Amino acid sequence: xxxxxxxxxxxxxxxxxxxxxxxxxxxxxxxxxxxxxxxxxxxxxxxxxxxxxxxxxxxxxxxxxxxxxxxxxxxxxxxxxxxxxxxxxxxxxxxxxxxxxxxxxxxxxxxxxxxxxxxxxxxxxxxxxxxxxxxxxxxxxxxxxxxxxxxxxxxxxxxxxxxxxxxxxxxxxxxxxxxxxxxxxxxxxxxxxxxxxxxxxxxxxxxxxxxxxxxxxxxxxxxxxxxxxxxxxxxxxxxxxxxxxxxxxxxxxxxxxxxxxxxxxxxxxxxxxxxxxxxxxxxxxxxxxxxxxxxxxxxxxxx
Amino acid sequence: xxxxxxxxxxxxxxxxxxxxxxxxxxxxxxxxxxxxxxxxxxxxxxxxxxxxxxxxxxxxxxxxxxxxxxxxxxxxxxxxxxxxxxxxxxxxxxxxxxxxxxxxxxxxxxxxxxxxxxxxxxxxxxxxxxxxxxxxxxxxxxxxxxxxxxxxxxxxxxxxxxxxxxxxxxxxxxxxxxxxxxxxxxxxxxxxxxxxxxxxxxxxxxxxxxxxxxxxxxxxxxxxxxxxxxxxxxxxxxxxxxxxxxxxxxxxxxxxxxxxxxxxxxxxxxxxxxxxxxxxxxxxxxxxxxxxxxxxxxxxxxxxxxxxxxxxxxxxxxxxxxxx
Numbered sequence: 001x002x003x004x005x006x007x008x009x010x011x012x013x014x015x016x017x018x019x020x021x022x023x024x025x026x027x028x029x030x031x032x033x034x035x036x037x038x039x040x041x042x043x044x045x046x047x048x049x050x051x052x053x054x055x056x057x058x059x060x061x062x063x064x065x066x067x068x069x070x071x072x073x074x075x076x077x078x079x080x081x082x083x084x085x086x087x088x089x090x091x092x093x094x095x096x097x098x099x100x101x102x103x104x105x106x107x108x109x110x111x112x113x114x115x116x117x118x119x120x121x122x123x124x125x126x127x128x129x130x131x132x133x134x135x136x137x138x139x140x141x142x143x144x145x146x147x148x149x150x151x152x153x154x155x156x157x158x159x160x161x162x163x164x165x166x167x168x169x170x171x172x173x174x175x176x177x178x179x180x181x182x183x184x185x186x187x188x189x190x191x192x193x194x195x196x197x198x199x200x201x202x203x204x205x206x207x208x209x210x211x212x213x214x215x216x217x218x219x220x221x222x223x224x225x226x227x228x229x230x231x232x233x234x235x236x237x238x239x240x241x242x243x244x245x246x247x248x249x250x251x252x253x254x255x256x257x258x259x260x261x262x263x264x265x266x267x268x269x270x271x272x273x274x275x276x277x278x279x280x281x282x283x284x285x286x287x288x289x290x291x292x293x294x295x296x297x298x299x300x301x302x303x
Numbered sequence: 304x305x306x307x308x309x310x311x312x313x314x315x316x317x318x319x320x321x322x323x324x325x326x327x328x329x330x331x332x333x334x335x336x337x338x339x340x341x342x343x344x345x346x347x348x349x350x351x352x353x354x355x356x357x358x359x360x361x362x363x364x365x366x367x368x369x370x371x372x373x374x375x376x377x378x379x380x381x382x383x384x385x386x387x388x389x390x391x392x393x394x395x396x397x398x399x400x401x402x403x404x405x406x407x408x409x410x411x412x413x414x415x416x417x418x419x420x421x422x423x424x425x426x427x428x429x430x431x432x433x434x435x436x437x438x439x440x441x442x443x444x445x446x447x448x449x450x451x452x453x454x455x456x457x458x459x460x461x462x463x464x465x466x467x468x469x470x471x472x473x474x475x476x477x478x479x480x481x482x483x484x485x486x487x488x489x490x491x492x493x494x495x496x497x498x499x500x501x502x503x504x505x506x507x508x509x510x511x512x513x514x515x516x517x518x519x520x521x522x523x524x525x526x527x528x529x530x531x532x533x534x535x536x537x538x539x540x541x542x543x544x545x546x547x548x549x550x551x552x553x554x555x556x557x558x559x560x561x562x563x564x565x566x567x568x569x570x571x572x573x574x575x576x577x578x579x580x581x582x583x584x585x586x587x588x589x590x591x592x593x594x595x596x597x598x599x600x601x602x603x604x605x606x607x608x609x610x611x612x613x614x615x616x617x618x619x620x621x622x623x624x625x626x627x
Contacts, residue, residue, distance in 0.1 A: 009528060012530075023427070026436065027435070027439055033454060034439075034443075049463035051463070051472075094346065098346065098347075099346065102343040102344040114347075118347070118351055123608060126362055127362065127600035129583070129587040129588070130597060133371075134358050153351070184339035184340060185342075215447070234447075235449045239456060239566050270457055274453060282442070286438060293441075
């Protein structure tokens with residue numbers, strides 16, 4: 001970006017070095033916990049617990065993963081999450097894409113009305129309890145619908161997609177299609193969709209990651225454990241058990257010794273479970289980072 | 304529109320004009336020709352109607368004693384009873400204080416850090432190092448809130464958390480972060496910064512990429528240092544983005560990421576972790592006080608709206624940038 005033809009002054013050099021140091025510190029702060037968890041998940045829990053393992057794995061063991069895979073709850077949670085994510089994302093796209101396309105058309109009478117109606121929901125909502133009562137009245141409690149339907153569309157994503165359509169689909173294409181007598185539906189499926197793969201990928205990722213990571217709707221709408229998504233199982237393992245184990249060891253200090261072995265195994269399982277639950281996203285993220293960033297950037301143009 | 308119209312159009316125009324005003328006739332034709340677009344928007348329309356406006360209709364139970372068997376309209380109207388009960392309760396000021404202090408704390412720390420980080424990214428050339436730092440700092444954004452809470456609990460666990468060990472190594476006697484109310488807010492805010500700061504830079508980098516390179520070249524020729532260019536070119540460039548984000552942040556002041564608070568909350572740190580949103584969840588869904596907690600939630604929404612409108616007005620008076 002910046003011209004390098006002119007030699008940098010001493011002050012600039014100092015500034016740049018300080019800048020690199022700052023970024024390196026930021027890098028270390030963010031990367032360290034991630035590396036630690038990976039190392040901890042395959043180290044001997046004794047060294048992890050005592051703090052002797054603090055960066056690289058020590059006395060490598062896969063006991064944690066073994067135990068995680070033996071846990072039936074994790075398998076069912078994983079399967080449920082995959083189902084919720086795939087169906088939820090499909091539903092979200094089915095609502096978002098056509099709506100965004102309709103609102104991108106300048107000749108669509110009423111687009112301002114729909115836009116206004118959707119935008120209001122960004123700033124004002126009915127709140128937790130009325131939403132819950134609605135889902136209950138629709139008889140969706142304890143079904144998959146309660147997980148995928150109430151949060152299916154986001155106005156933010158619709159606006160981003162609309163901005164993409166408006167800035168990349170040439171008006172002439174639509175006019176040409178109309179002159180040829182092609183219907184809007186045909187145009188949408190045979191021309192617009194193939195041209196819009198980048199934004200569809202971004203939207204699928206945004207919705208998909210959101211669904212994969214969500215636990216709250218499962219917490220309030222599901223009461224059958226076999227339907228729990230992975231995040232609810234994680235909550236049981238990572239948050240609830242830990243809390244009881246900690247307070248337990250504080251209260252009964254005398255039995256802490258006997259408990260420590262069990263606690264160490266439990267800790268090992270925790271690290272392994274974090275890796276397994278986050279793996280799909282970690283695995284795809286470096287390849288798709290560009291698309292995620294693009295999605296945010298398109299949003300900020302209009303934002 | 305000045306081109307000579309087709310004869311057929313010319314002939315039909317006067318006819319429609321006599322029956323309907325010109326624009327209405329055109330509009331109807333436009334609507335009829337684009338009927339498919341209404342089919343396209345129908346799913347979104349019904350989605351928002353049912354799942355966004357439906358709950359708004361349900362807000363009325365804040366003013367009633369809602370009994371599920373009687374329905375919304377059948378339940379007794381009690382006016383502002385639930386609100387006054389909330390305002391008079393002994394925990395009202397605690398809830399307000401916790402909610403506002405966490406918000407301000409988060410804003411004070413969490414708002415400037417992505418800006419500084421984005422400006423720093425912008426100074427260095429595209430290359431391996433920049434890509435590495437960006438990829439790594441963006442990554443925590445994708446960690447789920449449950450895993451995040453699990454990480455905090457594991458890292459700060461008093462018996463074997465690694466951060467506790469580290470504090471001991473440098474000779475500090477670590478407090479009990481997880482249960483000490485004095486540490487709850489810091490724990491919440493700093494973990495949020497760790498998770499969100501990198502991702503938060505993207506929007507500023509987008510603004511910075513729009514800077515005219517000619518400005519920098521001219522400044523270099525005039526002998527401006529890097530810092531001077533940062534101060535007088537880059538920062539003014541991102542001020543509109545900063546303003547908009549600031550307005551949005553203030554407008555959602557009372558909407559703390561309550562899913563994380565809920566996960567980190569325990570009876571021992573309740574004193575500083577009890578916020579309006581978790582209170583609504585507990586009194587509404589755990590204790591089934593539907594009407595009362597709807598009233599509390601409505602109070603929260605209204606305060607948010609007022610804050611958003613107020614800050615937008617203030618910003619609009621003092622600068623050119625505002626949401627509307």
